[in-house]
Amino acid sequence: MHSEKQKHTFEPKIIAFVCTWCTYAGADLAGTSRMQYPSNVRVLKFPCTGRIDPVFILKAFQQGADGVLVSGCHPGDCHYIAGNFHARRRFAVFRKLLEFVGVDLNRLQFSWVSAAEGGKWVEVVTDLTEKVRAMGPMTEFKELAMEEQWSGAIDTPELKEAYNQI
Amino acid sequence: MQKFISEQNLNTLLDTLIAAGTRVVAPRMNAGTPLYEPLTSAAEMITDQLPRRSAKEAFFPVCEDIMTYEKEGQKVTVTDIDPSRFPETVLVGVRPCDAVAIPVLDAVFSWDYKDEFFLERRKKTTIVGLACTTADDACFCTAVGLSPDETKGSDLFLTPLEDGGYDCRTYSEKGETLVNRYPQLFSEPTGSKAVPLAEPQIEKFDLKKVKAWLDENFENPDWDSIATRCVGCGACAFVCPACHCFDIVDEGTEKAGKRRKNWDACGFSKFTNHASGHNPRDQQPKRYRNRIMHKFKYYDDKFGQTLCSGCGRCIRVCPVGIDIAQIVEEINKKDI
Amino acid sequence: MTKPIDTSIYTAVTDAIRTEAQRILSEGQVSAIVGYAAARRKGSAQPIVISQPDDAAKLIFTPACVNNLAVYLTKAKKEIPKSGKIGIVVKGCDLKALSGLMGESQLKREDIYLIGVPCAGVLASTVQPATELTTDSIAPKCTECDAHLPTGCDFVPAQTPVAADLEKKYAAEITRLEALTPAERWAYWKEQFSKCIKCYACRQVCPFCFCEQCLCDRNKPQMVDTTPRPAGNTAWHIVRAMHLAGRCAGCAECERVCPMDIPLNLLNRKMAKELKELYDHEAGFEVLDKGPLNMFTEKDDQSFIK
Numbered sequence: 001m002h003s004e005k006q007k008h009t010f011e012p013k014i015i016a017f018v019c020t021w022c023t024y025a026g027a028d029l030a031g032t033s034r035m036q037y038p039s040n041v042r043v044l045k046f047p048c049t050g051r052i053d054p055v056f057i058l059k060a061f062q063q064g065a066d067g068v069l070v071s072g073c074h075p076g077d078c079h080y081i082a083g084n085f086h087a088r089r090r091f092a093v094f095r096k097l098l099e100f101v102g103v104d105l106n107r108l109q110f111s112w113v114s115a116a117e118g119g120k121w122v123e124v125v126t127d128l129t130e131k132v133r134a135m136g137p138m139t140e141f142k143e144l145a146m147e148e149q150w151s152g153a154i155d156t157p158e159l160k161e162a163y164n165q166i
Numbered sequence: 167m168q169k170f171i172s173e174q175n176l177n178t179l180l181d182t183l184i185a186a187g188t189r190v191v192a193p194r195m196n197a198g199t200p201l202y203e204p205l206t207s208a209a210e211m212i213t214d215q216l217p218r219r220s221a222k223e224a225f226f227p228v229c230e231d232i233m234t235y236e237k238e239g240q241k242v243t244v245t246d247i248d249p250s251r252f253p254e255t256v257l258v259g260v261r262p263c264d265a266v267a268i269p270v271l272d273a274v275f276s277w278d279y280k281d282e283f284f285l286e287r288r289k290k291t292t293i294v295g296l297a298c299t300t301a302d303d304a305c306f307c308t309a310v311g312l313s314p315d316e317t318k319g320s321d322l323f324l325t326p327l328e329d330g331g332y333d334c335r336t337y338s339e340k341g342e343t344l345v346n347r348y349p350q351l352f353s354e355p356t357g358s359k360a361v362p363l364a365e366p367q368i369e370k371f372d373l374k375k376v377k378a379w380l381d382e383n384f385e386n387p388d389w390d391s392i393a394t395r396c397v398g399c400g401a402c403a404f405v406c407p408a409c410h411c412f413d414i415v416d417e418g419t420e421k422a423g424k425r426r427k428n429w430d431a432c433g434f435s436k437f438t439n440h441a442s443g444h445n446p447r448d449q450q451p452k453r454y455r456n457r458i459m460h461k462f463k464y465y466d467d468k469f470g471q472t473l474c475s476g477c478g479r480c481i482r483v484c485p486v487g488i489d490i491a492q493i494v495e496e497i498n499k500k501d502i
Numbered sequence: 503m504t505k506p507i508d509t510s511i512y513t514a515v516t517d518a519i520r521t522e523a524q525r526i527l528s529e530g531q532v533s534a535i536v537g538y539a540a541a542r543r544k545g546s547a548q549p550i551v552i553s554q555p556d557d558a559a560k561l562i563f564t565p566a567c568v569n570n571l572a573v574y575l576t577k578a579k580k581e582i583p584k585s586g587k588i589g590i591v592v593k594g595c596d597l598k599a600l601s602g603l604m605g606e607s608q609l610k611r612e613d614i615y616l617i618g619v620p621c622a623g624v625l626a627s628t629v630q631p632a633t634e635l636t637t638d639s640i641a642p643k644c645t646e647c648d649a650h651l652p653t654g655c656d657f658v659p660a661q662t663p664v665a666a667d668l669e670k671k672y673a674a675e676i677t678r679l680e681a682l683t684p685a686e687r688w689a690y691w692k693e694q695f696s697k698c699i700k701c702y703a704c705r706q707v708c709p710f711c712f713c714e715q716c717l718c719d720r721n722k723p724q725m726v727d728t729t730p731r732p733a734g735n736t737a738w739h740i741v742r743a744m745h746l747a748g749r750c751a752g753c754a755e756c757e758r759v760c761p762m763d764i765p766l767n768l769l770n771r772k773m774a775k776e777l778k779e780l781y782d783h784e785a786g787f788e789v790l791d792k793g794p795l796n797m798f799t800e801k802d803d804q805s806f807i808k
Contacts, residue, residue: 053725054741054744055717055725055726055737055741055744058737058740058741059725059737062733062737075800075804076800082798085798085800085802086795086796086798088798088802088807089780089781089794089795089797089798089802090795091806092802092803092804092806093744093747093748093773093776093777093780093795094744094747096773097740097743097744097747097769097772097773097776098740099684100679100680100687100769100772101687101688101691101736101740101769102684102685102686102687102688102689102690102691102692103684103688104684109808110806110807110808111808112807112808124808127808140688141733141736144692144732144733144736145733147696147731147732147733148731148732149696149730149731149732152731
């Protein structure tokens with residue numbers, strides 16, 4: 001039943017911020033329907049896409065995500081009437097900001113996936129995973145996290161080595 | 167010891183030090199801003215501009231790690247940063263207003279607790295001072311009793327000469343060691359005249375009188391008129407060669423992380439905020455008052471020194487034009 | 503080529519501001535006025551709050567009057583007496599910020615007496631306040647200014663500013679950055695943000711940063727690292743730009759006050775440009791009930807959403 005699992009040299013970490021009413025239910029449907037999708041995705045459930053603060057996306061990248069997916073109800077289907085409409089504007093602007101500071105937008109995907117669209121969830125997750133896999137690891141934020149102001153940097157090679165072993 | 171060093175030989179000295187693995191920190195341009203930073207070549211050094219941040223960060227960094235932790239299962243491993251492995255450093259082109267502040271900071275960093283991070287860097291750093299030949303109207307070192315050729319704090323002090331090169335005098339063993347390490351680069355004094363020193367246009371303050379007023383005027387309506395305009399940022403404290411408050415934060419995850427020491431500033435509203443929510447310095451004038459009090463009264467009470475070297479950085483960067491020299495000048499003029 | 507900017511009207515503007523301030527204070531129309539006064543250094547200016555008619559003579563307007571005084575009327579500044587009507591000296595860019603604050607229900611128009619300033623431009627930096635105002639030393643925001651003469655004020659001096667035709671500095675720089683690859687832009691901002699020392703001057707002077715509890719000061723949860731290291735700095739500046747998107751009035755105070763010369767307003771201008779293209783929003787004198795990110799239409803662009 002399970003298809004042969006392909007071995008990859010790089011397994012990207014994908015964080016999915018989803019709304020509980022549509023996309024989470026859609027992902028659930030994919031699961032109960034025994035559809036296969038990459039296990040690279042870690043799903044975080046929110047009440048609504050309107051609750052997903054852009055800072056969460058930033059934090060995800062900082063904590064080591066290679067790709068981020070934000071997904072919720074189709075326009076007009078929001079459980080809270082307009083949460084996704086507000087989110088749509090917010091993310092339209094936020095992605096422009098990230099692009100301007102130099103984040104490759106291919107690592108950030110937005111989608112509408114309803115509770116009935118298990119197949120679409122599989123498609124969206126698979127597409128993003130494969131796209132990010134082809135791009136390789138997101139190194140920008142990880143490298144940034146290692147950098148220090150010169151005055152606080154510990155720049156003797158032995159100490160750096162000792163430090164890296166921690 | 168008095169010697170002469172040509173500009174070319176000074177560059178050779180720095181390049182030789184860099185090649186030998188010594189960290190050479192001097193004023194250089196970083197994305198358009200003059201800052202004290204490690205050089206990769208002596209050619210990067212600039213001597214005509216006062217760096218925006220002071221030289222204190224060579225001893226007291228903007229942010230430094232003090233320990234790391236890691237949790238595996240129930241086992242928590244804590245590793246201290248070992249200060250004995252900080253790099254040997256030569257700090258070059260340090261303005262007198264920056265250099266004098268370093269021994270002033272020694273007092274607080276080796277007072278009730280010996281701050282090993284500061285003291286270890288201090289031990290491993292040779293300070294090469296440079297006399298000032300230009301000043302702007304924010305400069306006021308002469309008003310706090312210093313001068314553009316003040317040598318306190320410097321191990322070696324350079325004075326630009328009219329015929330080029332520098333008069334070079336040593337003021338400590340560290341300074342002599344540096345000269346003796348590369349004797350071929352130094353020669354006997356030429357007797358050439360020094361370039362005229364900068365002359366800050368401000369009258370000298372009577373710091374005793376200023377302190378006497380501060381002693382009596384913790385509560386005074388003047389603080390409101392002085393500091394109502396203060397917006398509560400930390401720019402003044404962060405560019406100051408003598409401000410030394412810091413905050414300690416843990417950063418990381420449950421699994422692993424670091425404990426870090428950051429610069430902090432009394433201008434921030436959260437600086438004195440208690441866990442209960444009570445804030446004894448609940449208004450900006452009270453916070454700004456602390457800045458003046460700490461510099462001209464508290465530090466004097468405790469260590470007999472003034473915590474201001476008149477570099478004028480806070481005046482230049484203040485978003486709302488608060489002028490510490492003007493404030494102290496006005497206190498100085500009061501009848502008490 | 504560097505050319506001087508005509509600021510000859512500023513003397514007459516100063517006189518007019520003084521006369522008006524004296525009048526409204528002595529007639530009791532306002533309890534206090536927030537304006538600019540000269541400080542010790544040659545050519546310098548600093549904000550001042552006056553409540554006595556005699557102090558009106560302290561008020562000035564010069565190219566060093568760079569501050570956006572609107573910040574003093576926000577709830578972040580508790581020190582300014584909020585009783586009665588308050589007078590405030592505003593340039594066009596400052597007035598846009600006040601309009602924004604009124605739109606966000608932070609201020610009421612009837613509580614403020616607006617003294618508008620016909621403005622030909624101010625300095626980019628007051629590190630050396632005696633600098634002459636020229637096409638080089640003028641604030642970049644002034645090169646793109648469309649508000650030399652504020653409207654809807656209670657009083658505006660009669661002088662008309664001579665607006666020079668200047669190269670639009672932000673537009674040119676944004677175009678340059680947009681043409682780079684993401685990796686090159688990342689390298690550019692990394693270098694800039696690395697200088698940041700988290701003094702929060704950008705936040706403290708911003709009229710729109712009036713939150714009593716800033717997200718970035720919180721530690722439960724700690725969304726943004728507080729340490730002044732490249733990682734925390736980058737996060738802070740992205741969050742700041744995002745929180746100001748659709749609200750920023752373009753006074754560029756963040757950029758002017760940055761002691762590390764980080765071109766912060768570039769981020770804000772970029773956001774403003776996107777909001778103009780996406781939702782036809784621009785900061786102006788009009789008080790809007792809702793900002794562009796507090797509203798929506800069903801037809802909003804969603805080409806980026808799968």
